[in-house]
Amino acid sequence: MKLLITAETYPPDVNGSAQFARRLAHGMLERGHEVHVAAPMPTSGPSRIMADRGVVEHRFRSHHAFTHPYFRICFPWEVAREVTRLFDELQPDVVHIQCHYILGRLVAREASRRGIRLIGTNHFIPENIEPFLPFPEWFIKGYRKVSWWDLGRVYGRCDVITAPTPLAVRTMVDNGVADRALAVSNGIDAGHYEAAEGEEIGRQDHPVVLFCGRLAVEKNVNELIEALALIPREKNVHAEIVGEGEQLDRLTALAHRLGVAERVHFLGFLTDEELRRAYLRADVFCQPGTAELQSLVTLEAMSASKPVVLANARALPHLADEGRNGYLFAPGNPGDLARKLQLVLDAPEEQRRAMGERSHQMVSQHSFARTLDRFESLYGGASR
Template sequence: MSAHTATADRPLTVLLGPETYPPDVNGAAQFAHRLARGLHEQGHRVHIVCARPGPGPSSVADDDGVVEHRLRSHRAFTHPYFRLCFPWQVAGEIRRVLDEVRPDVVHVQCHYIIGRLLVREAGRRGIRTVGTNHFVPENLEPFLPFPAWVLNRYRAVSWRDMVRVFGACDVVTAPTPLAVDDMRRNGFPDTVLAVSNGIRIADYEAHDGERRQPAGHPTVLFAGRLAVEKNVDVLIEAFSMLPAELDARLELVGDGEQRPALEKLARALGVAQRVRFLGYVPDEDLRAAYLRADVFCQPGTAELQSLVTLEAMAASRPVVLADARALPHLADDGVNGWLFTPGDAQDLARKLALVLGAPTAERRRMGRESRRKVAQHSFPRTLETFLRLYRGEHAEPARARAAGPRRIRTRLASLVR
């Protein structure tokens, strides 16, 4: 526990340590930003320690009540936007922030440089530490220009490193039960907790009395980064196999390094006129895209939760998802959508056709099932759970840390019922 007393009747000072944060566009960054805003709205004092999004010295800025400590960083040459903080440049800054802010709890969200430095320094100061893992080695492998045997070695070393860094936290969470199982298979103890990233469900629902603007054609929607691990090429190939009589359209919201190759693929398959690359869009435009779509598709195979899928489900859309990682628990075949064999464009085309070819009443029923299923992922529930973790409810008292990193030892399953 922190040197401060984290009682339920006073605001907390929370220091969040995400490795990626807006303006980065990804699920982990979105979760960290939503958590920061939610804590601030409830009256807690929130500080963020994250990488500066561009060149320049470390800086401090106030983002509408949330204090951002942006650390000096450098572009990762293998990734389109990820920034690296060198430990010898930022370790002193992290020590200074901890000494000045004196947080009740430090919540790290990756085992890389910022996370490991915060965990180490928080431990030295007796500050309660919560760790959330959004990462699997496969997330970075497409950006590493190495042969398979090197990547296999990297994967094994990376998992061991994660276990070591997060092993010094009081509590460790991951977004889904499947992500937790994956962590346990790779060396984490069975005390890791599943706590959904959560979404503000009402942000994606149709408003009272709102009439959905029809798309004019049966429409498949994908939202997310156009990155290798998202397998959008499989979706475009499957789309090209749909029966001509459906006269379907495909909308792709998001951008990324794969966009030129995907545009070329759409032209090569003769569907370029029916595939719309919308790029990054404002939140309200994304909401409109969810509401006008007939089915949402997520073909990615490295999803630890997939916030965009949850958002589409909140908008009462049927879903067709890859049967991989954390996606299977979001779709029940024939109930709110279908799962397809990862990488199999023919199977994906069959499953999309099942939804697009169904009567309107059937699609609406599936959409209602999606909305019912997503209720367990409401952000207020997530926020309440993390606040209880921050305060150490039902947790064993922290032991002295002088003996080195402590085991993850807190079983708090009751918190995430």
């Protein structure tokens, strides 16, 4: 099949939606399909075609969203004709949109008008965007309502709608989107995060709590730093924080103010291999975010056989088998987070190993091969 995957955010952007879209594109390419991606240009300048190891990227002229560190917006009056021309030239068999914003809606409208099979996957919740909107609360509430209405309108054109988890599906329905979406996991290649036989990981001589993700408001990394300050200093627990984002300066200042700066390590952006080794050397993985529709980084940590301590919010409770692979903590409560981290770190080595093994077992249902099978079936005409 000739596939056109459309993403409003795509690498070099670093977020779960962008990473999934690229993994999907390359996964389908490896299965023998011809894969094209429509996405905003990552920099200023005219639209252009780029190549990424066999995947053809159609990058459309875009502009920096001034309130967001990297998100870029395509103006419809600049790209609408280019979208039409792309369909004229490409004539795809299937179109798969990842968002309902400007590029997604233009592509969905064009696919619908031409009778091309249209799949829509939703990674969006308003909480991902709201921290970047400099408006009063009454406006934010209105934006939230309109956003869900708009999503339902755009995705109403789709032959099939999916979301990463049953919770994400229910969230859409609860906010007025038609009750016909399917839960299809973003998937993960669990074997990639396992230690190779005989591999030396180089573990630290102190306990390590790991966080990976954008340093954004909704990730609540401040709660991890505050929890670290509540753990007795003699336990010498360190936090490794992987990722970049607009909250870095604030989080660095917080670590200094709480007297734990020497035990909080901001590692920035890591390569895939560096990230894999960060998972493997950690003692426990922590995700304090409250706007996760699935949390690929948590699945990656679980693939590396790590216990987890997760916020009891959104999709995260589905990834914690309480007391068996980790614990949930009350969002906004660093004291509870500190207690749950200590439950893991103070447990005997054998118990921590068993918790990690349970994490690894739980990830099996999120195989990326199964995800590709599912979407390939939907592309081919399946409705369930």
